[in-house]
Amino acid sequence: MSTVSDSVPVVIIGAGPAGLLLAHLLDLEGVESVLLEVRSAEYVMGRIRAGVLESSTVELLDGAGVGDRLRREGMEHRGIHLQWPEERHHLDFVDLVGRSVWIYGQTEVTKDLMQAREAAGQESHYEVSSVSLHGLESDRPSVRFVDSDGVRREIVARAVAGCDGFHGPSRPAIPDRVQQIWEHGYPYSWLGILADVAPSTDELIYAWHPDGFALHSMRSDAVSRLYLQVDADDDIANWSDDRIWTALATRLGDGQHGWHLTPGPVLDKGILPMRSFVATPMRHGRLFLAGDAAHVVPPTGAKGLNLAAADVALLSRALAEWLRDGRTELADAYSDTALRRVWRCTHFSWWMTNMLHRQGDDFDAQLQLAQLRWVARSDAAAAALAENYAGLPIGY
Ligand code: APR
Numbered sequence: 001m002s003t004v005s006d007s008v009p010v011v012i013i014g015a016g017p018a019g020l021l022l023a024h025l026l027d028l029e030g031v032e033s034v035l036l037e038v039r040s041a042e043y044v045m046g047r048i049r050a051g052v053l054e055s056s057t058v059e060l061l062d063g064a065g066v067g068d069r070l071r072r073e074g075m076e077h078r079g080i081h082l083q084w085p086e087e088r089h090h091l092d093f094v095d096l097v098g099r100s101v102w103i104y105g106q107t108e109v110t111k112d113l114m115q116a117r118e119a120a121g122q123e124s125h126y127e128v129s130s131v132s133l134h135g136l137e138s139d140r141p142s143v144r145f146v147d148s149d150g151v152r153r154e155i156v157a158r159a160v161a162g163c164d165g166f167h168g169p170s171r172p173a174i175p176d177r178v179q180q181i182w183e184h185g186y187p188y189s190w191l192g193i194l195a196d197v198a199p200s201t202d203e204l205i206y207a208w209h210p211d212g213f214a215l216h217s218m219r220s221d222a223v224s225r226l227y228l229q230v231d232a233d234d235d236i237a238n239w240s241d242d243r244i245w246t247a248l249a250t251r252l253g254d255g256q257h258g259w260h261l262t263p264g265p266v267l268d269k270g271i272l273p274m275r276s277f278v279a280t281p282m283r284h285g286r287l288f289l290a291g292d293a294a295h296v297v298p299p300t301g302a303k304g305l306n307l308a309a310a311d312v313a314l315l316s317r318a319l320a321e322w323l324r325d326g327r328t329e330l331a332d333a334y335s336d337t338a339l340r341r342v343w344r345c346t347h348f349s350w351w352m353t354n355m356l357h358r359q360g361d362d363f364d365a366q367l368q369l370a371q372l373r374w375v376a377r378s379d380a381a382a383a384a385l386a387e388n389y390a391g392l393p394i395g396y
């Protein structure tokens with residue numbers, strides 16, 4: 001079988017939030033790209049993932065002209081509720097650090113970005129297979145793949161952006177001798193449900209409970225998203241809808257101070273593993289990693305999508321200055337600059353996770369409660385949480 005060859009300044013592997021947003025930001029900078037994705041566009045669009053956007057992500061989407069629907073249909077939240085048995089405290093991020101967050105599902109961000117890509121009229125290939133990276137240490141790296149019609153293709157580029165998530169081929173294309181992996185596991189998972197019922201709360205509730213952590217989130221004023229801490233090896237088959245709602249009611253404090261959790265039809269449910277993972281450096285030769293391809297955080301604190309957005313904000317500028325204007329400073333600094341924020345968010349999600357999940361013995365539980373009371377009562381501690389949650393500036 002012969003191979004069809006082509007060339008373009010940037011090949012982007014992966015059409016998750018990192019790849020789609022990078023493609024759009026590069027287009028705004030006048031840099032052409034080809035986007036490759038193993039899944040179908042419908043699959044990528046339907047994938048239920050994160051839902052909280054930091055203020056810097058919202059500003060980035062606004063600035064890139066893809067924030068209109070988010071501003072119209074998203075929900076602005078001033079802060080979150082922190083809870084433990086018999087107590088619920090509101091942290092007002094706007095009062096504490098002058099920034100809010102927005103509730104807008106990743107499915108919606110994905111739709112907006114796919115539309116922008118289509119409007120830009122640039123090349124995207126969905127349902128590709130056998131993606132492989134070549135010549136990353138040369139001036140002309142290339143990516144080979146088989147397109148959805150079964151045609152073998154090779155695209156020669158000046159740079160390759162590995163935005164293909166935790167399981168994609170980009171990170172493994174970096175030789176072991178130059179790559180370092182930093183990893184931390186957690187002995188529990190999250191069971192998440194999407195429910196066709198109005199949220200029982202105005203803003204998100206993060207709840208510590210002796211039975212385990214629970215989170216009440218939402219996607220709109222008619223759809224709720226809720227999570228429960230479960231054992232790492234638990235099976236979704238063990239959790240009937242009734243059992244899930246009963247556990248949520250207990251952990252979220254149904255009946256306390258007149259508050260009630262309203263259950264509803266479960267539209268989707270699944271168990272999500274928790275890990276912290278960082279691969280360094282984020283660049284090797286002409287390959288630049290962004291998003292989950294380079295780092296994974298546990299979902300507590302909702303940093304995954306925001307971190308991916310911050311990476312590609314830096315990367316799009318770096319690639320544009322280099323490929324369009326011939327200046328390499330930002331591209332050379334990309335890995336170090338991105339990793340500063342990556343480690344900050346890795347620490348924040350680890351800290352939130354450890355503070356809120358039941359683990360260890362009763363002594364550990366008392367330390368967690370002491371920490372929660374401090375965050376709720378001290379403006380300095382609350383501001384530290386708020387600054388990290390609502391988001392540090394992109395170039396932090
Ligand atoms: N070729 C092309 N695409 C691939 C390949 C491959 N061989 N392997 C994986 N992909 C695609 C996946 O199908 C997926 O659509 O790469 C994409 C990676 O997307 P995500 O996993 O969503 O990663 P990223 O874009 O970095 O998003 C970061 O968003 O949903 C949040 O919490 C999530 O932290 C994550 C964040």
Ligand code: PHB
Nearest residue numbers: 050051217299300301302
């Ligand atoms: C979500 O709505 O999916 C969500 C919200 C907050 C988190 C994690 C996930 O910390």
